[in-house]
Protein backbone atom coordinates (compact mmCIF):
# COMPACT_ATOMS: atom_id res chain seq x y z
CA UNK A 91 0.00 0.00 0.00
CA UNK A 92 1.44 3.36 -0.98
CA UNK A 93 0.52 6.64 0.71
CA UNK A 94 0.19 10.00 -1.03
CA UNK A 95 0.31 13.37 0.71
CA UNK A 96 -1.16 16.70 -0.42
CA UNK A 97 1.15 19.68 -0.89
CA UNK A 98 -0.02 21.49 2.27
CA UNK A 99 1.01 18.54 4.42
CA UNK A 100 4.27 18.03 2.55
CA UNK A 101 5.15 21.67 3.13
CA UNK A 102 4.35 21.43 6.84
CA UNK A 103 6.57 18.34 7.13
CA UNK A 104 9.35 20.02 5.15
CA UNK A 105 9.26 23.01 7.47
CA UNK A 106 9.58 20.81 10.53
CA UNK A 107 12.51 18.89 9.05
CA UNK A 108 14.20 22.01 7.65
CA UNK A 109 14.25 23.56 11.13
CA UNK A 110 16.31 20.61 12.31
CA UNK A 111 18.88 20.27 9.49
CA UNK A 112 21.50 22.68 8.04
CA UNK A 113 20.16 25.23 5.51
CA UNK A 114 19.90 23.81 2.00
CA UNK A 115 20.36 20.22 3.18
CA UNK A 116 16.99 19.03 1.84
CA UNK A 117 17.57 20.58 -1.55
CA UNK A 118 21.03 19.01 -1.77
CA UNK A 119 19.56 15.57 -1.07
CA UNK A 120 16.77 16.14 -3.57
CA UNK A 121 19.10 17.42 -6.29
CA UNK A 122 21.59 14.62 -5.78
CA UNK A 123 18.72 12.17 -6.30
CA UNK A 124 17.77 13.93 -9.54
CA UNK A 125 21.36 13.76 -10.77
CA UNK A 126 21.62 10.03 -10.04
CA UNK A 127 18.46 9.28 -12.03
CA UNK A 128 19.55 11.63 -14.83
CA UNK A 129 22.88 9.80 -15.10
CA UNK A 130 21.04 6.50 -15.27
CA UNK A 131 18.75 7.76 -18.05
CA UNK A 132 21.70 9.22 -19.96
CA UNK A 133 23.29 5.77 -20.09
CA UNK A 134 26.62 7.20 -21.21
CA UNK A 135 25.30 10.05 -23.36
CA UNK A 136 26.57 13.45 -22.32
CA UNK A 137 24.24 16.39 -23.01
CA UNK A 138 21.64 17.63 -20.54
CA UNK A 139 19.44 20.73 -20.78
CA UNK A 140 17.78 22.29 -17.74
CA UNK A 141 14.56 24.31 -17.80
CA UNK A 142 14.76 26.41 -14.66
CA UNK A 143 11.81 28.26 -13.10
CA UNK A 144 11.62 30.91 -10.42
CA UNK A 145 11.56 28.77 -7.28
CA UNK A 146 13.13 25.88 -5.44
CA UNK A 147 12.11 23.43 -8.14
CA UNK A 148 14.50 25.33 -10.41
CA UNK A 149 17.02 25.25 -7.55
CA UNK A 150 16.84 21.46 -7.51
CA UNK A 151 17.47 21.42 -11.27
CA UNK A 152 20.47 23.76 -10.99
CA UNK A 153 22.04 21.72 -8.19
CA UNK A 154 21.40 18.54 -10.19
CA UNK A 155 23.18 20.27 -13.09
CA UNK A 156 26.09 20.97 -10.77
CA UNK A 157 26.36 17.26 -9.82
CA UNK A 158 26.09 16.22 -13.47
CA UNK A 159 28.88 18.63 -14.43
CA UNK A 160 31.02 16.96 -11.76
CA UNK A 161 30.43 13.70 -13.64
CA UNK A 162 31.65 15.29 -16.87
CA UNK A 163 28.22 15.84 -18.45
CA UNK A 164 27.72 18.93 -20.66
CA UNK A 165 24.90 20.91 -19.05
CA UNK A 166 23.12 23.99 -20.36
CA UNK A 167 20.30 25.84 -18.62
CA UNK A 168 17.48 28.13 -19.71
CA UNK A 169 16.47 30.48 -16.88
CA UNK A 170 12.80 31.36 -17.33
CA UNK A 171 13.08 34.22 -14.86
CA UNK A 172 16.80 35.02 -14.59
CA UNK A 173 16.43 37.51 -11.73
CA UNK A 174 14.54 34.98 -9.58
CA UNK A 175 16.59 31.86 -10.32
CA UNK A 176 17.82 30.10 -7.18
CA UNK A 177 20.98 32.11 -6.34
CA UNK A 178 23.15 29.45 -4.66
CA UNK A 179 22.12 26.79 -7.15
CA UNK A 180 22.93 29.07 -10.09
CA UNK A 181 26.31 30.06 -8.62
CA UNK A 182 27.24 26.41 -8.02
CA UNK A 183 26.07 25.45 -11.52
CA UNK A 184 28.21 28.19 -13.10
CA UNK A 185 31.23 27.35 -10.93
CA UNK A 186 31.06 23.77 -12.12
CA UNK A 187 31.12 24.91 -15.76
CA UNK A 188 27.39 24.92 -16.52
CA UNK A 189 26.32 27.39 -19.23
CA UNK A 190 23.21 29.57 -19.30
CA UNK A 191 21.61 29.78 -22.76
CA UNK A 192 18.51 31.42 -24.29
CA UNK A 193 17.19 28.21 -25.87
CA UNK A 194 18.14 24.58 -25.41
CA UNK A 195 20.08 23.16 -28.35
CA UNK A 196 20.22 19.43 -29.12
CA UNK A 197 20.41 17.49 -25.83
CA UNK A 198 20.00 13.86 -24.74
CA UNK A 199 17.87 14.61 -21.68
CA UNK A 200 15.87 17.59 -20.43
CA UNK A 201 15.45 18.26 -16.71
CA UNK A 202 12.15 20.01 -16.00
CA UNK A 203 12.68 22.36 -13.05
CA UNK A 204 10.07 24.89 -14.16
CA UNK A 205 7.68 24.53 -11.27
CA UNK A 206 7.01 22.06 -8.48
CA UNK A 207 4.81 22.11 -5.41
CA UNK A 208 3.88 25.79 -5.91
CA UNK A 209 2.49 25.10 -9.38
CA UNK A 210 -0.80 26.71 -10.23
CA UNK A 211 -2.52 26.20 -13.57
CA UNK A 212 -1.00 25.19 -16.90
CA UNK A 213 2.46 26.26 -18.09
CA UNK A 214 2.71 29.97 -18.73
CA UNK A 215 3.31 30.93 -22.39
CA UNK A 216 7.10 31.41 -22.19
CA UNK A 217 7.60 28.09 -20.37
CA UNK A 218 5.16 26.39 -22.77
CA UNK A 219 7.17 27.68 -25.77
CA UNK A 220 10.36 26.05 -24.45
CA UNK A 221 8.56 22.78 -23.72
CA UNK A 222 6.81 22.66 -27.11
CA UNK A 223 10.11 22.42 -28.97
CA UNK A 224 11.58 19.51 -26.99
CA UNK A 225 12.43 16.24 -28.65
CA UNK A 226 14.54 14.65 -25.90
CA UNK A 227 13.02 12.65 -23.02
CA UNK A 228 12.11 14.76 -20.00
CA UNK A 229 13.05 14.05 -16.41
CA UNK A 230 10.60 16.01 -14.26
CA UNK A 231 11.74 17.36 -10.91
CA UNK A 232 9.07 16.55 -8.30
CA UNK A 233 6.25 16.62 -10.87
CA UNK A 234 5.70 17.41 -14.54
CA UNK A 235 5.30 21.19 -14.71
CA UNK A 236 1.84 22.34 -15.73
CA UNK A 237 0.07 19.47 -13.94
CA UNK A 238 -1.70 20.34 -10.68
CA UNK A 239 0.15 18.73 -7.75
CA UNK A 240 -2.96 17.96 -5.68
CA UNK A 241 -5.54 17.08 -8.33
CA UNK A 242 -3.47 15.92 -11.30
CA UNK A 243 -5.62 18.20 -13.46
CA UNK A 244 -4.10 19.38 -16.74
CA UNK A 245 -5.78 22.59 -17.88
CA UNK A 246 -3.45 23.47 -20.78
CA UNK A 247 0.18 23.11 -21.84
CA UNK A 248 2.13 20.79 -19.54
CA UNK A 249 5.33 18.79 -19.54
CA UNK A 250 5.08 15.17 -20.60
CA UNK A 251 7.58 13.32 -18.46
CA UNK A 252 9.48 10.15 -19.28
CA UNK A 253 10.44 9.92 -15.60
CA UNK A 254 9.62 11.94 -12.49
CA UNK A 255 11.87 12.12 -9.44
CA UNK A 256 10.01 13.17 -6.33
CA UNK A 257 11.18 13.73 -2.79
CA UNK A 258 10.21 12.56 0.67
CA UNK A 259 6.83 11.11 -0.29
CA UNK A 260 4.46 10.68 -3.20
CA UNK A 261 1.93 13.44 -3.89
CA UNK A 262 -1.56 13.01 -5.40
CA UNK A 263 -0.32 14.02 -8.86
CA UNK A 264 1.79 10.86 -8.97
CA UNK A 265 -1.28 8.63 -8.80
CA UNK A 266 -3.76 10.85 -10.62
CA UNK A 267 -1.79 11.98 -13.67
CA UNK A 268 0.76 10.66 -16.12
CA UNK A 269 4.19 11.30 -14.57
CA UNK A 270 6.04 8.56 -16.47
CA UNK A 271 8.13 6.29 -14.29
CA UNK A 272 8.00 7.76 -10.75
CA UNK A 273 11.10 7.51 -8.54
CA UNK A 274 11.02 8.45 -4.87
CA UNK A 275 14.13 9.91 -3.23
CA UNK A 276 14.34 9.79 0.55
CA UNK A 277 15.09 13.25 1.98
CA UNK A 278 14.21 12.36 5.57
CA UNK A 279 10.57 13.51 5.72
CA UNK A 280 9.00 10.22 6.78
CA UNK A 281 8.97 10.87 10.54
CA UNK A 282 7.49 14.35 10.08
CA UNK A 283 4.60 13.20 7.91
CA UNK A 284 1.15 12.49 9.37
CA UNK A 285 -1.01 9.69 7.93
CA UNK A 286 -1.43 9.90 4.15
CA UNK A 287 -4.32 11.70 2.43
CA UNK A 288 -4.70 9.05 -0.28
CA UNK A 289 -3.80 5.39 -0.62
CA UNK A 290 -2.92 3.31 -3.63
CA UNK A 291 -2.96 -0.49 -3.49
CA UNK A 292 -0.02 -2.53 -4.73
CA UNK A 293 -0.89 -5.75 -6.56
CA UNK A 294 0.37 -7.66 -3.50
CA UNK A 295 -2.21 -5.87 -1.27
CA UNK A 296 -4.90 -7.05 -3.66
CA UNK A 297 -3.55 -10.59 -3.62
CA UNK A 298 -3.50 -10.63 0.17
CA UNK A 299 -7.10 -9.41 0.39
CA UNK A 300 -8.55 -11.62 -2.36
CA UNK A 301 -10.88 -14.27 -0.93
CA UNK A 302 -9.73 -17.82 -1.59
CA UNK A 303 -11.47 -20.99 -0.50
CA UNK A 304 -10.08 -22.93 2.44
CA UNK A 305 -10.50 -26.52 3.60
CA UNK A 306 -13.82 -25.77 5.27
CA UNK A 307 -15.25 -23.68 2.43
CA UNK A 308 -18.21 -24.61 0.33
CA UNK A 309 -20.14 -22.71 -2.31
CA UNK A 310 -22.21 -20.88 0.32
CA UNK A 311 -19.55 -19.97 2.88
CA UNK A 312 -17.67 -17.77 0.43
CA UNK A 313 -20.65 -15.49 -0.06
CA UNK A 314 -23.34 -15.75 -2.69
CA UNK A 315 -23.40 -12.90 -5.20
CA UNK A 316 -26.66 -11.74 -6.70
CA UNK A 317 -26.73 -9.97 -10.06
CA UNK A 318 -29.79 -7.91 -10.98
CA UNK A 319 -28.80 -6.57 -14.37
CA UNK A 320 -29.61 -6.71 -18.06
CA UNK A 321 -32.85 -6.46 -19.98
CA UNK A 322 -34.25 -7.80 -23.21
CA UNK A 323 -32.57 -4.82 -24.90
CA UNK A 324 -29.25 -5.23 -23.06
CA UNK A 325 -28.74 -8.90 -22.18
CA UNK A 326 -24.98 -8.51 -22.66
CA UNK A 327 -24.59 -6.42 -19.51
CA UNK A 328 -26.07 -9.29 -17.49
CA UNK A 329 -23.77 -11.82 -19.16
CA UNK A 330 -20.69 -9.70 -18.49
CA UNK A 331 -21.53 -8.80 -14.87
CA UNK A 332 -22.50 -12.38 -13.98
CA UNK A 333 -19.42 -13.77 -15.70
CA UNK A 334 -17.19 -11.33 -13.85
CA UNK A 335 -18.67 -12.40 -10.53
CA UNK A 336 -18.19 -16.05 -11.42
CA UNK A 337 -14.56 -15.54 -12.37
CA UNK A 338 -13.80 -13.56 -9.19
CA UNK A 339 -15.07 -16.03 -6.59
CA UNK A 340 -15.34 -19.76 -6.09
CA UNK A 341 -18.71 -19.16 -4.38
CA UNK A 342 -22.14 -19.18 -5.91
CA UNK A 343 -23.57 -16.55 -8.27
CA UNK A 344 -27.28 -16.03 -8.76
CA UNK A 345 -28.71 -14.04 -11.64
CA UNK A 346 -32.22 -12.56 -11.51
CA UNK A 347 -33.81 -10.76 -14.45
CA UNK A 348 -35.06 -10.86 -18.02
CA UNK A 349 -31.71 -11.95 -19.46
CA UNK A 350 -31.78 -15.29 -17.62
CA UNK A 351 -31.71 -17.32 -20.85
CA UNK A 352 -28.69 -15.45 -22.23
CA UNK A 353 -26.84 -15.69 -18.92
CA UNK A 354 -27.55 -19.42 -18.62
CA UNK A 355 -26.33 -19.99 -22.18
CA UNK A 356 -22.99 -18.32 -21.40
CA UNK A 357 -22.57 -19.40 -17.79
CA UNK A 358 -24.17 -22.77 -17.01
CA UNK A 359 -22.88 -22.57 -13.43
CA UNK A 360 -24.93 -19.46 -12.61
CA UNK A 361 -28.30 -20.05 -10.95
CA UNK A 362 -30.69 -18.03 -13.04
CA UNK A 363 -34.22 -16.88 -12.47
CA UNK A 364 -36.44 -14.47 -14.35
CA UNK A 365 -37.50 -12.42 -11.36
CA UNK A 366 -35.87 -10.80 -8.36
CA UNK A 367 -38.70 -12.04 -6.14
CA UNK A 368 -37.60 -15.67 -6.40
CA UNK A 369 -33.86 -15.07 -6.57
CA UNK A 370 -33.05 -16.74 -3.25
CA UNK A 371 -30.66 -15.49 -0.58
CA UNK A 372 -27.47 -13.66 -1.45
CA UNK A 373 -24.75 -11.92 0.59
CA UNK A 374 -24.43 -8.97 -1.83
CA UNK A 375 -26.20 -7.58 -4.85
CA UNK A 376 -24.91 -6.01 -8.04
CA UNK A 377 -27.68 -3.91 -9.50
CA UNK A 378 -27.94 -1.70 -12.54
CA UNK A 379 -25.89 -2.66 -15.60
CA UNK A 380 -28.22 -2.70 -18.62
CA UNK A 381 -31.22 -2.84 -16.28
CA UNK A 382 -33.19 0.07 -17.75
CA UNK A 383 -34.84 2.82 -15.74
CA UNK A 384 -38.55 2.02 -16.04
CA UNK A 385 -40.96 1.28 -13.20
CA UNK A 386 -40.09 -2.43 -13.15
CA UNK A 387 -36.40 -1.59 -12.83
CA UNK A 388 -37.16 0.82 -9.99
CA UNK A 389 -38.91 -2.00 -8.19
CA UNK A 390 -35.89 -4.24 -8.68
CA UNK A 391 -33.63 -1.55 -7.24
CA UNK A 392 -35.96 -1.02 -4.30
CA UNK A 393 -36.00 -4.76 -3.55
CA UNK A 394 -32.22 -4.93 -3.65
CA UNK A 395 -31.76 -1.88 -1.42
CA UNK A 396 -34.21 -3.34 1.09
CA UNK A 397 -32.47 -6.72 1.18
CA UNK A 398 -30.14 -5.75 4.04
CA UNK A 399 -26.97 -6.94 2.26
CA UNK A 400 -24.15 -4.89 0.68
CA UNK A 401 -25.02 -3.48 -2.73
CA UNK A 402 -22.95 -2.35 -5.69
CA UNK A 403 -25.19 0.12 -7.56
CA UNK A 404 -23.95 0.82 -11.08
CA UNK A 405 -25.13 2.37 -14.35
CA UNK A 406 -28.96 2.50 -14.56
CA UNK A 407 -29.24 2.03 -10.78
CA UNK A 408 -27.34 5.29 -10.36
CA UNK A 409 -29.51 7.05 -12.90
CA UNK A 410 -32.64 5.85 -11.10
CA UNK A 411 -31.31 7.05 -7.74
CA UNK A 412 -30.58 10.42 -9.34
CA UNK A 413 -33.99 10.70 -11.03
CA UNK A 414 -36.05 9.43 -8.15
CA UNK A 415 -34.57 10.36 -4.76
CA UNK A 416 -37.45 8.53 -3.01
CA UNK A 417 -35.56 5.34 -3.81
CA UNK A 418 -32.98 6.28 -1.17
CA UNK A 419 -35.64 5.65 1.46
CA UNK A 420 -35.55 1.93 0.63
CA UNK A 421 -31.97 1.72 1.78
CA UNK A 422 -30.93 0.56 5.22
CA UNK A 423 -28.28 3.19 6.04
CA UNK A 424 -26.23 0.66 8.03
CA UNK A 425 -25.82 -1.66 5.06
CA UNK A 426 -22.83 -0.89 2.82
CA UNK A 427 -23.59 0.66 -0.54
CA UNK A 428 -20.99 1.19 -3.27
CA UNK A 429 -21.91 3.57 -6.08
CA UNK A 430 -19.80 3.21 -9.23
CA UNK A 431 -20.51 6.23 -11.46
CA UNK A 432 -18.57 7.41 -14.47
CA UNK A 433 -18.43 11.19 -14.81
CA UNK A 434 -21.81 11.62 -16.50
CA UNK A 435 -23.55 9.37 -14.00
CA UNK A 436 -21.82 11.27 -11.20
CA UNK A 437 -23.14 14.53 -12.62
CA UNK A 438 -26.71 13.21 -12.59
CA UNK A 439 -26.27 12.21 -8.97
CA UNK A 440 -24.22 15.00 -7.45
CA UNK A 441 -23.49 17.76 -10.00
CA UNK A 442 -20.37 18.33 -12.12
CA UNK A 443 -17.23 16.39 -11.18
CA UNK A 444 -15.02 19.45 -11.74
CA UNK A 445 -11.22 19.50 -11.82
CA UNK A 446 -10.71 17.81 -8.46
CA UNK A 447 -11.87 14.20 -8.78
CA UNK A 448 -10.79 13.33 -5.25
CA UNK A 449 -12.89 16.15 -3.81
CA UNK A 450 -15.82 15.11 -6.01
CA UNK A 451 -15.73 11.49 -4.85
CA UNK A 452 -15.46 12.61 -1.22
CA UNK A 453 -18.39 15.02 -1.61
CA UNK A 454 -20.64 12.29 -2.90
CA UNK A 455 -19.45 9.76 -0.30
CA UNK A 456 -20.36 12.24 2.43
CA UNK A 457 -23.64 13.18 0.87
CA UNK A 458 -24.90 9.63 0.36
CA UNK A 459 -23.13 7.83 3.20
CA UNK A 460 -21.85 5.40 0.57
CA UNK A 461 -18.54 4.32 -0.89
CA UNK A 462 -18.20 6.19 -4.18
CA UNK A 463 -16.03 4.72 -6.92
CA UNK A 464 -15.59 7.47 -9.50
CA UNK A 465 -14.48 5.67 -12.65
CA UNK A 466 -12.01 6.86 -15.21
CA UNK A 467 -8.38 6.54 -16.21
CA UNK A 468 -7.63 7.50 -12.62
CA UNK A 469 -10.35 5.93 -10.49
CA UNK A 470 -11.00 7.49 -7.08
CA UNK A 471 -12.68 5.52 -4.29
CA UNK A 472 -13.96 7.56 -1.36
CA UNK A 473 -15.44 6.03 1.76
CA UNK A 474 -17.79 7.92 4.08
CA UNK A 475 -15.29 7.20 6.89
CA UNK A 476 -12.79 9.48 5.11
CA UNK A 477 -10.51 6.88 3.52
CA UNK A 478 -9.70 7.61 -0.11
CA UNK A 479 -8.02 5.20 -2.48
CA UNK A 480 -6.85 5.87 -6.01
CA UNK A 481 -6.01 3.63 -8.93
CA UNK A 482 -4.34 4.88 -12.07
CA UNK A 483 -4.95 2.53 -14.96
CA UNK A 484 -1.69 3.22 -16.76
CA UNK A 485 -3.37 2.10 -20.00
CA UNK A 486 -6.75 2.96 -21.50
CA UNK A 487 -7.75 -0.36 -23.03
CA UNK A 488 -10.64 -0.61 -20.56
CA UNK A 489 -12.30 2.41 -22.17
CA UNK A 490 -14.64 0.12 -24.11
CA UNK A 491 -18.36 -0.61 -23.91
CA UNK A 492 -19.27 -3.12 -21.23
CA UNK A 493 -16.06 -2.94 -19.23
CA UNK A 494 -17.93 -1.19 -16.41
CA UNK A 495 -20.30 -4.18 -16.24
CA UNK A 496 -17.28 -6.40 -15.65
CA UNK A 497 -16.05 -4.12 -12.86
CA UNK A 498 -19.36 -4.21 -11.03
CA UNK A 499 -19.50 -8.00 -11.25
CA UNK A 500 -16.05 -8.33 -9.70
CA UNK A 501 -16.92 -5.85 -6.99
CA UNK A 502 -20.16 -7.67 -6.17
CA UNK A 503 -18.35 -10.94 -5.52
CA UNK A 504 -15.86 -9.24 -3.19
CA UNK A 505 -18.72 -7.61 -1.26
CA UNK A 506 -20.43 -10.99 -0.99
CA UNK A 507 -17.21 -12.44 0.42
CA UNK A 508 -17.42 -9.86 3.19
CA UNK A 509 -14.55 -7.55 2.24
CA UNK A 510 -14.63 -4.03 3.59
CA UNK A 511 -16.51 -2.13 0.83
CA UNK A 512 -13.79 0.46 0.12
CA UNK A 513 -11.14 -2.26 -0.01
CA UNK A 514 -13.41 -4.36 -2.20
CA UNK A 515 -13.85 -1.41 -4.57
CA UNK A 516 -10.09 -0.78 -4.73
CA UNK A 517 -9.24 -4.47 -5.25
CA UNK A 518 -11.85 -4.83 -7.99
CA UNK A 519 -10.55 -1.71 -9.74
CA UNK A 520 -6.96 -2.87 -9.58
CA UNK A 521 -7.72 -6.33 -10.95
CA UNK A 522 -9.90 -4.79 -13.68
CA UNK A 523 -6.96 -2.59 -14.72
CA UNK A 524 -4.55 -5.52 -14.72
CA UNK A 525 -6.98 -7.65 -16.71
CA UNK A 526 -7.32 -4.92 -19.32
CA UNK A 527 -3.54 -4.70 -19.71
CA UNK A 528 -3.10 -8.48 -19.90
CA UNK A 529 -5.94 -9.00 -22.37
CA UNK A 530 -5.02 -6.09 -24.61
CA UNK A 531 -1.26 -6.63 -24.74
CA UNK A 532 -1.01 -3.72 -27.16
CA UNK A 533 -4.19 -4.11 -29.21
CA UNK A 534 -7.83 -3.10 -28.64
CA UNK A 535 -10.08 -5.58 -26.84
CA UNK A 536 -13.80 -5.98 -26.26
CA UNK A 537 -15.02 -6.16 -22.65
CA UNK A 538 -15.48 -9.93 -22.95
CA UNK A 539 -11.72 -10.31 -23.49
CA UNK A 540 -11.10 -8.23 -20.38
CA UNK A 541 -13.53 -10.50 -18.56
CA UNK A 542 -11.67 -13.65 -19.57
CA UNK A 543 -8.37 -12.16 -18.42
CA UNK A 544 -9.67 -11.81 -14.85
CA UNK A 545 -8.23 -15.16 -13.65
CA UNK A 546 -4.77 -14.24 -14.95
CA UNK A 547 -5.03 -10.82 -13.36
CA UNK A 548 -6.03 -12.28 -9.99
CA UNK A 549 -3.20 -14.81 -10.29
CA UNK A 550 -0.73 -11.98 -10.90
CA UNK A 551 -1.70 -10.32 -7.62
CA UNK A 552 -1.37 -13.58 -5.71
CA UNK A 553 2.11 -14.39 -7.06
CA UNK A 554 4.79 -13.07 -4.69
Ligand SMILES: NC(=O)C1=CN([C@@H]2O[C@H](COP(=O)(O)OP(=O)(O)OC[C@H]3O[C@@H](n4cnc5c(N)ncnc54)[C@H](OP(=O)(O)O)[C@@H]3O)[C@@H](O)[C@H]2O)[C@@H](O)CC1
Nearest residue numbers: 104116117145146147205206207208209210211212214232
Ligand atom coordinates in the same frame (compact mmCIF):
# COMPACT_ATOMS: atom_id res chain seq x y z
N1 LIG B 1 10.64 23.00 0.68
C1 LIG B 1 11.64 22.11 0.75
O1 LIG B 1 12.15 21.80 1.80
C2 LIG B 1 12.12 21.44 -0.45
C3 LIG B 1 11.60 21.76 -1.71
N2 LIG B 1 12.08 21.21 -2.78
C4 LIG B 1 11.71 21.70 -4.10
O2 LIG B 1 11.03 22.92 -4.03
C5 LIG B 1 9.86 22.88 -4.82
C6 LIG B 1 8.88 23.90 -4.38
O3 LIG B 1 9.52 25.10 -4.53
P1 LIG B 1 8.82 26.52 -4.35
O4 LIG B 1 7.83 26.46 -3.27
O5 LIG B 1 9.93 27.50 -4.22
O6 LIG B 1 8.06 26.77 -5.69
P2 LIG B 1 8.13 26.15 -7.18
O7 LIG B 1 7.23 25.00 -7.26
O8 LIG B 1 9.55 25.98 -7.60
O9 LIG B 1 7.44 27.32 -8.01
C7 LIG B 1 8.15 28.50 -8.22
C8 LIG B 1 7.32 29.54 -8.86
O10 LIG B 1 6.86 29.15 -10.14
C9 LIG B 1 5.84 30.01 -10.56
N3 LIG B 1 4.74 29.26 -11.18
C10 LIG B 1 3.60 28.79 -10.59
N4 LIG B 1 2.85 28.14 -11.47
C11 LIG B 1 3.50 28.19 -12.65
C12 LIG B 1 3.20 27.71 -13.93
N5 LIG B 1 2.05 27.03 -14.17
N6 LIG B 1 4.06 27.93 -14.95
C13 LIG B 1 5.23 28.60 -14.71
N7 LIG B 1 5.56 29.09 -13.49
C14 LIG B 1 4.71 28.89 -12.47
C15 LIG B 1 5.39 30.72 -9.32
O11 LIG B 1 5.93 32.03 -9.33
P3 LIG B 1 5.07 33.40 -9.39
O12 LIG B 1 5.51 34.02 -10.67
O13 LIG B 1 3.63 33.04 -9.37
O14 LIG B 1 5.53 34.16 -8.21
C16 LIG B 1 6.02 29.90 -8.22
O15 LIG B 1 6.22 30.63 -7.03
C17 LIG B 1 9.42 21.46 -4.72
O16 LIG B 1 8.55 21.08 -5.75
C18 LIG B 1 10.76 20.74 -4.80
O17 LIG B 1 11.17 20.61 -6.16
C19 LIG B 1 13.15 20.24 -2.72
O18 LIG B 1 14.34 20.96 -2.89
C20 LIG B 1 13.16 19.47 -1.43
C21 LIG B 1 13.16 20.40 -0.29
Ligand SMILES: Nc1ncnc2c1ncn2[C@@H]1O[C@H](COP(=O)(O)OP(=O)(O)O)[C@@H](O)[C@H]1O
Nearest residue numbers: 432465466467483486488489491492493494495
Ligand atom coordinates in the same frame (compact mmCIF):
# COMPACT_ATOMS: atom_id res chain seq x y z
N1 LIG C 1 -9.35 6.25 -20.40
C1 LIG C 1 -9.47 5.20 -19.59
N2 LIG C 1 -8.39 4.55 -19.15
C2 LIG C 1 -8.52 3.47 -18.35
N3 LIG C 1 -9.69 2.98 -17.93
C3 LIG C 1 -10.81 3.59 -18.34
C4 LIG C 1 -10.77 4.73 -19.17
N4 LIG C 1 -12.04 5.12 -19.42
C5 LIG C 1 -12.84 4.26 -18.75
N5 LIG C 1 -12.10 3.35 -18.09
C6 LIG C 1 -12.58 2.26 -17.23
O1 LIG C 1 -13.46 1.44 -18.01
C7 LIG C 1 -14.65 1.17 -17.29
C8 LIG C 1 -15.82 1.80 -18.04
O2 LIG C 1 -16.98 1.73 -17.33
P1 LIG C 1 -18.34 2.36 -17.86
O3 LIG C 1 -18.12 3.77 -18.27
O4 LIG C 1 -19.37 2.08 -16.83
O5 LIG C 1 -18.61 1.51 -19.18
P2 LIG C 1 -19.84 0.60 -19.60
O6 LIG C 1 -21.07 1.28 -19.07
O7 LIG C 1 -19.80 0.58 -21.11
O8 LIG C 1 -19.65 -0.75 -19.01
C9 LIG C 1 -14.43 1.71 -15.88
O9 LIG C 1 -13.88 0.71 -15.07
C10 LIG C 1 -13.41 2.82 -16.10
O10 LIG C 1 -12.62 3.09 -14.97
Ligand SMILES: [K+]
Nearest residue numbers: 202205231233
Ligand atom coordinates in the same frame (compact mmCIF):
# COMPACT_ATOMS: atom_id res chain seq x y z
K1 LIG D 1 8.91 20.22 -12.39
